[in-house]
Amino acid sequence: xxxxxxxxxxxxxxxxxxxxxxxxxxxxxxxxxxxxxxxxxxxxxxxxxxxxxxxxxxxxxxxxxxxxxxxxxxxxxxxxxxxxxxxxxxxxxxxxxxxxxxxxxxxxxxxxxxxxxxxxxxxxxxxxxxxxxxxxxxxxxxxxxxxxxxxxxxxxxxxxxxxxxxxxxxxxxxxxxxxxxxxxxxxxxxxxxxxxxxxxxxxxxxxxxxxxxxxxxxxxxxxxxxxxxxxxxxxxxxxxxxxxxxxxxxxxxxxxxxxxxxxxxxxxxxxx
Amino acid sequence: xxxxxxxxxxxxxxxxxxxxxxxxxxxxxxxxxxxxxxxxxxxxxxxxxxxxxxxxxxxxxxxxxxxxxxxxxxxxxxxxxxxxxxxxxxxxxxxxxxxxxxxxxxxxxxxxxxxxxxxxxxxxxxxxxxxxxxxxxxxxxxxxxxxxxxxxxxxxxxxxxxxxxxxxxxxxxxxxxxxxxxxxxxxxxxxxxxxxxxxxxxxxxxxxxxxxxxxxxxxxxxxxxxxxxxxxxxxxxxxxxxxxxxxxxxxxxxxxxxxxxxxxxxxxxxxxxxxxxxxxxxxxxxxxxxxxxxxxxxxxxxxxxxxxxxxxxxxxxxxxxxxxxxxxxxxxxxxxxxxxxxxxxxxxxxxxxxxxxx
Amino acid sequence: xxxxxxxxxxxxxxxxxxxxxxxxxxxxxxxxxxxxxxxxxxxxxxxxxxxxxxxxxxxxxxxxxxxxxxxxxxxxxxxxxxxxxxxxxxxxxxxxxxxxxxxxxxxxxxxxxxxxxxxxxxxxxxxxxxxxxxxxxxxxxxxxxxxxxxxxxxxxxxxxxxxxxxxxxxxxxxxxxxxxxxxxxxxxxxxxxxxxxxxxxxxxxxxxxxxxxxxxxxxxxxxxxxxxxxxxxxxxxxxxxxxxxxxxxxxxxxxxxxxxxxxxxxxxxxxxxxxxxxxxxxxxxxxxxxxxxxxxxxxxxxxxxxxxxxxxxxxxxxxxxxxxxxxx
Numbered sequence: 001x002x003x004x005x006x007x008x009x010x011x012x013x014x015x016x017x018x019x020x021x022x023x024x025x026x027x028x029x030x031x032x033x034x035x036x037x038x039x040x041x042x043x044x045x046x047x048x049x050x051x052x053x054x055x056x057x058x059x060x061x062x063x064x065x066x067x068x069x070x071x072x073x074x075x076x077x078x079x080x081x082x083x084x085x086x087x088x089x090x091x092x093x094x095x096x097x098x099x100x101x102x103x104x105x106x107x108x109x110x111x112x113x114x115x116x117x118x119x120x121x122x123x124x125x126x127x128x129x130x131x132x133x134x135x136x137x138x139x140x141x142x143x144x145x146x147x148x149x150x151x152x153x154x155x156x157x158x159x160x161x162x163x164x165x166x167x168x169x170x171x172x173x174x175x176x177x178x179x180x181x182x183x184x185x186x187x188x189x190x191x192x193x194x195x196x197x198x199x200x201x202x203x204x205x206x207x208x209x210x211x212x213x214x215x216x217x218x219x220x221x222x223x224x225x226x227x228x229x230x231x232x233x234x235x236x237x238x239x240x241x242x243x244x245x246x247x248x249x250x251x252x253x254x255x256x257x258x259x260x261x262x263x264x265x266x267x268x269x270x271x272x
Numbered sequence: 273x274x275x276x277x278x279x280x281x282x283x284x285x286x287x288x289x290x291x292x293x294x295x296x297x298x299x300x301x302x303x304x305x306x307x308x309x310x311x312x313x314x315x316x317x318x319x320x321x322x323x324x325x326x327x328x329x330x331x332x333x334x335x336x337x338x339x340x341x342x343x344x345x346x347x348x349x350x351x352x353x354x355x356x357x358x359x360x361x362x363x364x365x366x367x368x369x370x371x372x373x374x375x376x377x378x379x380x381x382x383x384x385x386x387x388x389x390x391x392x393x394x395x396x397x398x399x400x401x402x403x404x405x406x407x408x409x410x411x412x413x414x415x416x417x418x419x420x421x422x423x424x425x426x427x428x429x430x431x432x433x434x435x436x437x438x439x440x441x442x443x444x445x446x447x448x449x450x451x452x453x454x455x456x457x458x459x460x461x462x463x464x465x466x467x468x469x470x471x472x473x474x475x476x477x478x479x480x481x482x483x484x485x486x487x488x489x490x491x492x493x494x495x496x497x498x499x500x501x502x503x504x505x506x507x508x509x510x511x512x513x514x515x516x517x518x519x520x521x522x523x524x525x526x527x528x529x530x531x532x533x534x535x536x537x538x539x540x541x542x543x544x545x546x547x548x549x550x551x552x553x554x555x556x557x558x559x560x561x562x563x564x565x566x567x568x569x570x571x572x573x574x575x576x577x578x579x580x581x582x583x584x585x586x587x588x589x590x591x592x593x594x595x596x597x598x599x600x601x602x603x604x605x606x607x608x609x610x611x612x613x614x615x616x617x618x619x620x621x622x623x624x625x626x627x628x629x630x
Numbered sequence: 631x632x633x634x635x636x637x638x639x640x641x642x643x644x645x646x647x648x649x650x651x652x653x654x655x656x657x658x659x660x661x662x663x664x665x666x667x668x669x670x671x672x673x674x675x676x677x678x679x680x681x682x683x684x685x686x687x688x689x690x691x692x693x694x695x696x697x698x699x700x701x702x703x704x705x706x707x708x709x710x711x712x713x714x715x716x717x718x719x720x721x722x723x724x725x726x727x728x729x730x731x732x733x734x735x736x737x738x739x740x741x742x743x744x745x746x747x748x749x750x751x752x753x754x755x756x757x758x759x760x761x762x763x764x765x766x767x768x769x770x771x772x773x774x775x776x777x778x779x780x781x782x783x784x785x786x787x788x789x790x791x792x793x794x795x796x797x798x799x800x801x802x803x804x805x806x807x808x809x810x811x812x813x814x815x816x817x818x819x820x821x822x823x824x825x826x827x828x829x830x831x832x833x834x835x836x837x838x839x840x841x842x843x844x845x846x847x848x849x850x851x852x853x854x855x856x857x858x859x860x861x862x863x864x865x866x867x868x869x870x871x872x873x874x875x876x877x878x879x880x881x882x883x884x885x886x887x888x889x890x891x892x893x894x895x896x897x898x899x900x901x902x903x904x905x906x907x908x909x910x911x912x913x914x915x916x917x918x919x920x921x922x923x924x925x926x927x928x929x930x931x932x933x934x935x936x937x938x939x940x941x942x943x944x945x946x947x948x949x950x951x952x953x954x955x956x957x958x
């Protein structure tokens with residue numbers, strides 16, 4: 001077993017660092033419904049961590065807890081070694097946690113460029129007066145932000161749609177723009193909620209490549225939810241398996257694949 | 273053919289961030305500014321200023337203000353009339369309390385006060401959304417008008433309950449009161465409009481504008497990617513209130529000269545400004561101008577044609593105006609929710625290709 | 631018993647009756663909102679329009695007489711007949727149904743699936759349009775409306791209360807009739823929405839119009855029906871208010887009275903509209919009675935709004951609305 005502060009090198013040569021986020025005994029209820037029941041797991045720096053499970057297992061709720069949208073009734077979240085107090089989602093984002101959404105949540109009335117630029121919010125310090133007169137920090141930051149954003153646009157190969165209103169884009173491109181917006185924040189943890197839902201094989205391959213590249217080039221820690229087992233097993237370093245709000249497995253893809261509880265949950269088990 | 277953007281390449285992000293990135297637009301903008309500042313003042317008389325130019329300029333500011341709140345930040349307000357009243361009464365109190373201070377300062381301060389009042393009534397927007405909020409802003413409308421009608425301190429205990437703008441000058445030239453010259457009031461308003469429009473443009477093209485639009489398009493997602501909804505909404509209310517307050521102050525001090533809260537700043541005024549931005553274009557500074565121009569010109573046009581030319585009674589022209597405005601609102605909402613501004617963009621698109629079909 | 635308390639009781643009763651009328655107007659809103667997601671700002675103008683039409687038909691006015699005269703130089707005014715009240719009401723109802731069909735066909739069919747706030751703004755446009763048409767059609771001068779409802783002080787109540795307290799309550803017969811009719815109408819509408827086939831279809835449409843479509847509910851029919859019902863409610867409200875204070879522009883402002891009722895009661899709740907109406911009716915009359923004189927009077931203009939606003943800050947879904955759970 002590894003300690004929280006240990007690091008190791010994977011087979012493909014990436015360095016996985018210390019634990020950056022730890023969920024401890026999280027329980028989340030909506031009225032009488034228990035969405036998450038006493039779940040603990042951790043995310044290490046630089047790794048790709050997947051959360052899988054059948055429909056309604058509580059995966060999305062888990063992601064919402066991490067991004068601060070839901071506050072769990074019990075349990076603690078530790079981020080970079082410190083316990084995180086109850087926070088509004090925008091404060092969590094400010095700490096360096098960016099995410100994408102299962103049902104695309106782009107700002108439909110804005111252009112692709114503006115959407116991605118919104119991701120740079122925390123890297124903008126100009127106050128409203130400077131912005132009003134477009135002087136001082138305002139203009140310099142706008143240009144600096146634009147440079148970062150253009151790099152991401154190049155990286156995700158969406159140069160040609162830069163100034164297109166998002167509403168006009170097809171589904172696959174929207175997903176990519178959403179990823180770009182999250183990346184623009186230069187997050188320390190990137191949460192991806194079903195990044196490949198509704199995509200065809202080709203689009204899935206593209207997206208997988210982008211996820212791996214992001215992890216590889218920027219060293220971004222990634223936590224993702226995905227239904228496609230093949231993709232998950234190929235991409236991720238470690239996998240958490242959830243079922244009915246409980247954790248039934250946790251480990252490397254190989255360990256999880258051979259876990260009896262996981263097999264039961266996915267294939268069903270004969271009740272006799 | 274007539275409208276080119278090809279060949280107009282940018283070599284820096286700064287150039288791409290300009291207000292008018294396309295050369296043709298930029299030159300047109302310069303020529304409009306030149307005409308407005310250097311040609312129009314020599315040509316206009318009292319009729320033109322009072323019937324068209326002053327209301328157009330003043331309502332443009334109000335429309336810009338409401339457009340920031342409604343068009344950019346997505347918070348529909350039906351309290352514009354009440355907020356304009358705050359600007360007007362604020363300006364009046366300041367003018368009478370500190371006669372030695374420049375009217376320009378008074379107008380700006382009146383805007384500031386309105387901004388604060390607007391924030392106060394905007395606070396519920398954190399809890400309530402959509403038309404719940406729209407209806408809630410009616411509370412501001414009714415309460416404020418009532419306040420200015422019923423509390424004598426606001427109208428300096430005058431017997432008529434009206435407020436009257438005393439004469440104030442800038443560089444020794446009267447801009448308020450009975451002895452003003454057409455060109456002076458026009459230029460005074462024009463300068464303020466120009467500054468307001470530039471500030472609004474700067475705010476909406478930068479990070480502040482993106483936060484507002486993010487809240488408008490999807491508030492939950494905006495919060496999750498890091499927009500503080502409190503700050504974004506409150507700043508929109510404050511900035512919007514600032515512009516609307518300035519418009520109210522100018523409407524009272526420069527244009528009307530005398531005002532009474534219920535008559536001059538009733539709920540019809542709220543709707544008028546709302547209609548301006550719907551027809552002009554939600555989320556567009558240019559649209560605010562277009563909508564203001566349209567709704568200022570329409571009654572003048574109808575009156576001239578129906579009453580002056582066809583000899584119809586005045587009240588019928590007024591009824592017809594209601595019908596036309598109402599129908600236009602519905603038509604614009606159905607056919608072109610982005611208003612005249614979008615029609616203008618489409619026309620530009622066509623001009624660029626003309627005379628070739630593709 | 632102290633005088634203040636007795637006056638207060640009188641005010642309370644009057645407030646209660648005003649509240650029933652508010653509830654009636656609010657109900658018109660709730661019905662349309664539930665069935666189509668449209669928040670119909672034009673409800674008040676519909677009341678004005680229906681009252682104008684009713685008077686016009688009863689008096690035998692020629693529609694658009696002014697316009698025709700202006701264009702053709704004629705001198706038309708009246709057909710020269712008088713239509714009895716009941717028949718005129720039926721004819722007016724027919725006009726309101728026609729209006730419902732037009733509104734559905736020319737406006738809202740083209741706006742299906744738009745955001746609620748866009749629909750709301752469209753109804754503001756509709757309100758302006760309808761107001762202009764009403765004035766152009768029937769003339770904009772103040773008209774008297776008399777369909778035979780009793781008016782004047784109710785002597786029985788006056789005498790009874792005089793016997794009890796030594797002070798006779800002033801309660802208008804018209805208010806009593808209005809209250810009874812409004813209460814009946816509220817009951818009928820609730821039964822209609824809850825227990826009839828059309829009512830069920832209406833609620834199904836409100837829940838999910840695509841799902842309703844897929845089980846064979848005709849959306850067009852339901853929406854026209856709902857707008858007709860709203861037209862009917864507007865007509866009743868128009869008759870009450872028109873009889874009371876004449877048919878004039880201010881009639882359309884009853885919509886503004888009903889809005890805070892809706893905020894208080896929740897946009898989707900029929901009991902909410904009723905309870906909210908009563909609370910606001912009583913609340914604003916009592917507030918004006920108790921606090922009004924201290925602050926300059928005419929607090930009825932804003933009291934309901936401020937009350938609703940403060941209430942909403944603490945309970946955004948209204949009294950009976952469902953709690954909103956936000957999802958991503």
